[in-house]
Amino acid sequence: MLLSALLSTAHKFAPSQCPYTNIDRDKRSSQNSSQSKSQNPKSFHLFFSTQTDTEVCSMFAEENGLKGDPRLQAISQAIRVVPHFPKQGIMFQDITTLLLDHKAFKDTIDIFVDRYRDMHISVVAGVEARGFMFGPPIALGIGAKFVPLRKPRKLPSEVISEQYELEYGSDCLELHVGAVQPGERALIIDDMVATGGTLSAAIRLLERVGAEVVECACVIGVPEVKGHCRLNGKPLYVLVEPREIDSCLRCDCSPVAADVKKEECLRRKVMMCSSYQFSPEWAPN
Structure with a gap:
């Protein structure tokens, strides 16, 4: 039985092709470019893939035991909204101002630590790059190790890769071979979720090395993720919705x-x- 499990794990280490090595990259880029040009630049929407995995309802903290908790309002107010960044029409949710507010930042970490302290999690995996800001303190708080999930060619040793499709292109996450052991219970952390594509890739990557993904967690989540985020059947826990500038x-x-x-x-x-x-x-x- 052990041999079978090891062989299965070894099979999962077969490398996925990243968009940087895929010969069809240029073809996809051309197709994505033509799709992008067809969009009305003043009519923006959040897209959700029609090729969804098992859907799971997301859990917003306010609806999951923290209704009326003043910490959530403080966390939301600490996030700066930057209009038209990085391009026209985008409401950028800047979490660097949350990091400047030591109390709001501590409250953010405390809420996650309180949730995961007793879930026997041994791995906190942070998604590049803003997941690196929240993952390490959460890992320290629950007594787990932190593992970075990085973009291609950022990790120096042998890696396992997972490609994923975005609405307007492709990307890839990589994990150091040996960083996560089969059977370990993992939590995935990122700053924000909209379509769930990156988190789904992170789940697949960890499962390929034999880890059990317990949950995904984000500081910010758009309301549309409730019941519509393709996370391979895994729960999603979110603290606050995106901030607005004005009513x-x-x-x-x-x-x-x-x-x-x-x-x-x-x-x-x-x-x-x-x-x-x-x-x-x-x-x-």
Whole structure:
């Protein structure tokens, strides 16, 4: 039985092709480019893959025992919203300001540690790059090791790779061979989730080396992930929803009214919700 398990694990180490070595990369890039150009640049939406794995309802902290907890509001308020970064129409959720607020940052880590302390987790896997900011303190708090899941050519030793598709291209995560042992219980950490593509790749990568993924956790999660995030049947725990700049983000303005007020809103660093939403060209994963 042990031999069978070892052979199965060895088979899983067969390397996946990353987009950087795939001969079809240029073809896909061309296709993705033409798809991108067909999108209305002022009509942005969050896309969800039609090729979903087993769906699982996401758990937002407020709906899972922390309703009314003032720490969640403080965490949300500590996250800065940067309009039009890295490109026009994107509401960037900047967690660096959360890191500057030592109390809000500590509250973030404490909530995760309280949740996972008694789940017998031995591995906390952080997704590059912002997962590296939250993963290590959580690992220390629950007595687990931290393992980075990195982009291609960042890890110096032998790696196992997992390719995954994004709405507008492909990417790849890598893990050091031997960093995670078969049978270890793992938690995956990232800063934000929208479509779940990156987290799903992280799950597959850890499962290929024989780990048991207990749960995925993110600081920020768009409301649409509730019941729609393709995470291979694994639970997802999220602290807060993306911040907005102003209440006019959820106004019911007509497109005409939105155009009239757009300059005024932009001067106040506010975007009209009927004109701009999350962009599929740079959606967090």
